[in-house]
Amino acid sequence: xxxxxxxxxxxxxxxxxxxxxxxxxxxxxxxxxxxxxxxxxxxxxxxxxxxxxxxxxxxxxxxxxxxxxxxxxxxxxxxxxxxxxxxxxxxxxxxxxxxxxxxxxxxxxxxxxxxxxxxxxxxxxxxxxxxxxxxxxxxxxxxxxxxxxxxxxxxxxxxxxxxxxxxxxxxxxxxxxxxxxxxxxxxxxxxxxxxxxxxxxxxxxxxxxxxxxxxxxxxxxxxxxxxxxxxxxxxxxxxxxxxxxxxxxxxxxxxxxxxxxxxxxxxxxxxxxxxxxxxxxxxxxxxxxxxxxxxxxxxxxxxxxxxxxxxxxxxxxxxxxxxxxxxxxxxxxxxxxxxxxxxxxxxxxxxxxxxxxxxxxxxxxxxxxxxxx
Amino acid sequence: xxxxxxxxxxxxxxxxxxxxxxxxxxxxxxxxxxxxxxxxxxxxxxxxxxxxxxxxxxxxxxxxxxxxxxxxxxxxxxxxxxxxxxxxxxxxxxxxxxxxxxxxxxxxxxxxxxxxxxxxxxxxxxxxxxxxxxxxxxxxxxxxxxxxxxxxxxxxxxxxxxxxxxxxxxxxxxxxxxxxxxxxxxxxxxxxxxxxxxxxxxxxxxxxxxxxxxxxxxxxxxxxxxxxxxxxxxxxxxxxxxxxxxxxxxxxxxxxxxxxxxxxxxxxxxxxxxxxxxxxxxxxxxxxxxxxxxxxxxxxxxxxxxxxxxxxxxxxxxxxxxxxxxxxxxxxxxxxxxxxxxxxxxxxxxxxxxxxxxxxxxxxxxxxxxxxxxxxxxxxxxxxxxxxxxxxxxxxxxxxxxxxxxxxxxxxxxxxxxxxxxxxxxxxxxxxx
Numbered sequence: 001x002x003x004x005x006x007x008x009x010x011x012x013x014x015x016x017x018x019x020x021x022x023x024x025x026x027x028x029x030x031x032x033x034x035x036x037x038x039x040x041x042x043x044x045x046x047x048x049x050x051x052x053x054x055x056x057x058x059x060x061x062x063x064x065x066x067x068x069x070x071x072x073x074x075x076x077x078x079x080x081x082x083x084x085x086x087x088x089x090x091x092x093x094x095x096x097x098x099x100x101x102x103x104x105x106x107x108x109x110x111x112x113x114x115x116x117x118x119x120x121x122x123x124x125x126x127x128x129x130x131x132x133x134x135x136x137x138x139x140x141x142x143x144x145x146x147x148x149x150x151x152x153x154x155x156x157x158x159x160x161x162x163x164x165x166x167x168x169x170x171x172x173x174x175x176x177x178x179x180x181x182x183x184x185x186x187x188x189x190x191x192x193x194x195x196x197x198x199x200x201x202x203x204x205x206x207x208x209x210x211x212x213x214x215x216x217x218x219x220x221x222x223x224x225x226x227x228x229x230x231x232x233x234x235x236x237x238x239x240x241x242x243x244x245x246x247x248x249x250x251x252x253x254x255x256x257x258x259x260x261x262x263x264x265x266x267x268x269x270x271x272x273x274x275x276x277x278x279x280x281x282x283x284x285x286x287x288x289x290x291x292x293x294x295x296x297x298x299x300x301x302x303x304x305x306x307x308x309x310x311x312x313x314x315x316x317x318x319x320x321x322x323x324x325x326x327x328x329x330x331x332x333x334x335x336x337x338x339x340x341x342x343x344x345x346x347x348x349x350x351x352x353x354x355x356x357x358x359x360x361x362x363x364x365x366x367x368x369x370x371x372x373x
Numbered sequence: 374x375x376x377x378x379x380x381x382x383x384x385x386x387x388x389x390x391x392x393x394x395x396x397x398x399x400x401x402x403x404x405x406x407x408x409x410x411x412x413x414x415x416x417x418x419x420x421x422x423x424x425x426x427x428x429x430x431x432x433x434x435x436x437x438x439x440x441x442x443x444x445x446x447x448x449x450x451x452x453x454x455x456x457x458x459x460x461x462x463x464x465x466x467x468x469x470x471x472x473x474x475x476x477x478x479x480x481x482x483x484x485x486x487x488x489x490x491x492x493x494x495x496x497x498x499x500x501x502x503x504x505x506x507x508x509x510x511x512x513x514x515x516x517x518x519x520x521x522x523x524x525x526x527x528x529x530x531x532x533x534x535x536x537x538x539x540x541x542x543x544x545x546x547x548x549x550x551x552x553x554x555x556x557x558x559x560x561x562x563x564x565x566x567x568x569x570x571x572x573x574x575x576x577x578x579x580x581x582x583x584x585x586x587x588x589x590x591x592x593x594x595x596x597x598x599x600x601x602x603x604x605x606x607x608x609x610x611x612x613x614x615x616x617x618x619x620x621x622x623x624x625x626x627x628x629x630x631x632x633x634x635x636x637x638x639x640x641x642x643x644x645x646x647x648x649x650x651x652x653x654x655x656x657x658x659x660x661x662x663x664x665x666x667x668x669x670x671x672x673x674x675x676x677x678x679x680x681x682x683x684x685x686x687x688x689x690x691x692x693x694x695x696x697x698x699x700x701x702x703x704x705x706x707x708x709x710x711x712x713x714x715x716x717x718x719x720x721x722x723x724x725x726x727x728x729x730x731x732x733x734x735x736x737x738x739x740x741x742x743x744x745x746x747x748x749x750x751x752x753x754x755x756x757x758x759x760x761x762x763x764x765x766x767x768x769x770x771x772x773x774x775x776x777x778x779x780x781x782x783x784x785x786x787x788x789x790x791x792x793x794x795x796x797x798x799x800x801x802x803x804x805x806x
Contacts, residue, residue: 089750089754093712094710094712095706095713096715096750098634099499099747099750100753103480103753104754107754117613120615121615121707121708145617145618147609148610188598189602190613190614191612370612371612372612
């Protein structure tokens with residue numbers, strides 16, 4: 001036992017010595033401010049702007065492979081490209097929101113962005129109490145006590161008509177399916193999740209109307225608003241099992257709306273061989289390279305872009321409380337290119353999807369979801 | 374019958390629990406029959422001295438300091454050339470750790486950088502606000518621990534309390550003070566009944582309370598998530614699972630005026646601590662609880678209904694945790710979400726253990742944990758130290774509290790009474806490194 005400890009200690013010391021042998025930097029180029037670290041980043045490349053944009057995550061944290069992460073990336077990009085100062089704090093639970101927002105205000109932030117509908121009330125209260133600070137909220141409008149949507153003059157909601165893009169993805173999925181069965185599932189039944197599934201189901205229905213076929217959707221019933229959920233946004237094994245169940249029932253295109261849990265579904269699809277995947281939030285062909293060969297398309301929700309644009313406007317002094325709504329028209333949402341599936345998606349489907357997209361943009365075709373804000 | 378001895382004065386935030394082994398001595402007499410292992414472990418944890426408690430907290434802070442330094446970018450950079458200029462690494466480490474802990478203090482107690490006294494003292498009121506559910510739930514758990522019941526269910530009981538309070542707040546239309554009182558009562562009843570299920574199962578079937586309370590936690594989590602999608606709790610105007618705001622008539626009034634979040638829930642927590650002290654040290658029921666906890670066979674022989682005690686211990690614990698839930702909904706958050714209990718129910722276990730399950734100890738332990746939580750926000754916002762470090766501090770505190778011999782070994786303290794193997798010196802080195 002003692003010997004073992006000695007060996008461990010020795011090898012530890014050797015490892016430390018090897019890694020610690022670098023040469024010290026000369027005294028002239030001392031690194032600035034050892035006290036301020038991590039969260040407080042000052043971009044060096046662009047000219048520094050006297051504007052501080054800050055972000056408070058919801059309980060998912062900034063590494064959730066979902067909207068918190070997208071938001072944080074948008075804010076980081078704003079720091080890199082616009083030269084604004086930023087600060088980000090993570091919440092571990094709903095009770096952390098108000099203290100975190102207070103800390104951001106105390107840290108002289110000019111703009112405070114809350115990620116997720118759970119921050120609606122805390123952001124609203126902070127906006128009303130701090131007229132000289134600007135606020136933004138991702139994924140929810142502001143409401144009064146009776147539930148009516150209200151405008152607050154120093155707070156901007158960032159919303160997404162995700163169902164429009166999911167509609168197109170559903171159409172592509174139905175048009176590409178060889179078995180006539182497609183599937184979708186969610187992590188937890190939240191509006192920001194089921195909005196994807198509503199659009200997807202509607203897209204499949206549209207394909208059935210157009211082609212006279214009867215492609216089935218497993219995992220979601222839009223009329224009843226019920227379907228399959230894994231129960232969290234963490235456990236990939238659940239995603240894998242659920243996806244496997246769908247594959248056993250004949251599904252050959254699956255859209256998992258469950259953040260990292262979707263990777264479990266991707267594993268199941270890859271094992272099955274001839275099953276394709278529809279990614280969500282970002283283009284999975286790029287973000288999940290292990291599975292790029294089975295990614296048919298992705299429903300993209302450009303939260304990062306929305307954050308970036310909001311910071312840019314606010315830094316330029318042209319902040320407005322007008323809600324930002326990501327649509328197919330302004331590119332706030334969209335579907336990713338088919339990449340490897342370019343040749344496998346029937347040509348008439350590709351053309352029809354483009355047509356439908358134009359119809360949605362022109363307002364001729366309305367895709368709606370009860371989860372829409 | 375022994376009583377709680379006079380206690381040394383302690384500044385808020387500093388934890389000074391009563392000396393060891395006071396409350397239970399009178400009834401710890403017969404020991405022929407083997408007892409369940411869990412309760413003997415529990416007793417050992419509860420009976421170690423206050424010095425060990427303080428040292429455990431100190432040790433946790435020191436170890437977390439090492440983590441803060443290791444996670445710091447400047448330190449990592451300087452460590453790359455440690456041997457050519459070791460002072461850089463040490464300076465960077467000192468800067469990182471000291472600025473993090475200074476921010477923690479400023480965020481939890483007093484912030485001298487603010488212009489007005491009110492703004493400077495606001496962090497302390499935040500600490501008090503955050504500590505309310507911890508104290509209330511911790512008091513409840515402490516009763517259970519002293520009665521030999523390892524109740525892990527405060528999380529679920531807080532949630533149920535919040536649901537009860539929320540339902541009354543949203544659906545009944547009552548005049549101001551009455552509305553609040555009815556909502557509090559509903560919270561206590563809902564939490565008490567929820568915990569009572571575990572007590573009943575233990576009394577009737579012998580089902581272990583650790584298992585049943587953990588399962589009840591899960592059920593509560595999904596129950597509130599479900600209720601938030603129905604008209605029972607959901608804001609009719611919203612598509613999201615979130616309740617309407619709590620009407621003013623059902624809110625805990627602000628304790629120090631509108632600029633602070635501190636509300637009357639804190640007073641409720643103080644009163645609850647006094648009540649628990651009375652219950653456990655002065656009342657017959659409390660004596661029965663403690664008798665059952667010390668030796669349930671002896672208690673049974675003495676004519677105490679052990680089964681009834683199990684149920685009532687759980688009901689009282691659940692009612693207190695439920696009140697903690699009401700403090701969150703009606704006072705701090707003023708809205709009900711699925712996340713209402715945060716991790717309070719689990720942190721409260723730590724609070725109760727740290728407080729040696731005594732009311733005063735639990736009160737100060739709750740304040741300490743409230744301070745860690747409140748200060749954690751400032752630490753994260755000002756120095757970029759991940760909020761996870763606060764969780765690590767809390768977890769390390771539990772770790773050391775649960776292993777008193779380890780703390781004694783580190784500080785070379787004598788071991789009271791029991792036989793001990795050779796002092797594990799190598800362990801000391803590893804821990805200190």
